[in-house]
Amino acid sequence: MFLKREGFPEEGELVFCTVTKIQYHAVTVHLDEYDKPGLIHISEVSPGRIRNIRDYVVEGKKVVCKVIRVNPERGHIDLSLRRVNDSQRRRKTDEIKQEQKAEKIIAMLGERLNKPAEELYHEIAPVLLAQYPWLHLAFEDVVENNVSLEKLGVKKELAHKIEEIVKEKIKPKKVEIIVQVKIKSYEENGLSIVKQAFKIAEEVKPDIQVNYLGGGNYRMLITAKDYKKAEEILKQIQEKMTDFIEEKKGEIIFKRQEK
Secondary structure: OOOOOOOOOOOOOEEEEEEEEEOOOEEEEEEOOOOEEEEEEHHHOOOOOOOOHHHOOOOOOEEEEEEEEEEOOOOEEEEEOOOOOHHHHHHHHHHHHHHHHHHHHHHHHHHHHOOOHHHHHHHHHHHHHOOOOOHHHHHHHHHHHOOOHHHHOOOHHHHHHHHHHHHHHOOOOOEEEEEEEEEEOOOOOHHHHHHHHHHHHHHHOOOOEEEEEEOOEEEEEEEEOOHHHHHHHHHHHHHHHHHHHHHOOOEEEEEEEOO
16 A cells, blocks of 8 residues: 555554564554554453464454554554454455555556556645545545545646546445335226326436336335435335325335345
């Protein structure tokens, strides 16, 4: 990674590290983001008694640690492996993966301009990292909100070229909610009523996908930028479809489905 943060991490911060040396009572690591060494005492490797520390760590392996103490004067950074839960580990690892993708975008630009990737990175990244904690968040803002990198301070001749690659390589985020809809209509024109009900749903969300499963059951797929928005859409659809079907003396049931 090109990313190198200045100074020292804060206590409680999660950091991505590479195991460099394993000793009897401690593990030495390299903090990838800060380009500094850190130490994990054997008591912070795993809960309980440890017979062989090498059962838990391997030299060269990437690990997510929590910073528990920092002494800038001495340059000491004490870390913990056991205080990082699975959710935190996944989140931090995903952040690093996304950042590596962002750096690859700069490397692609370097190939097109016949310019060293690291040189380009140090020209572009500091401008964006002054406003975003991660480079990939700036690129996601370009895709999601059409943010201009030029307005953020990147040189015009570079900004437009980066944006082209960003929009080519990063797709807008979306979440999906799947709902099974069961409709019963006792009218002679029951099929027409069902079609009208789903047209009402399309008025709320034109791009919903509906598939007939048989026996009066339908599969409805709702996509949105985040779960809050998706839930709002589902609530509106449920209310409007329910009012319509009940007005037609029918029955309707919504049931969430796992993907």
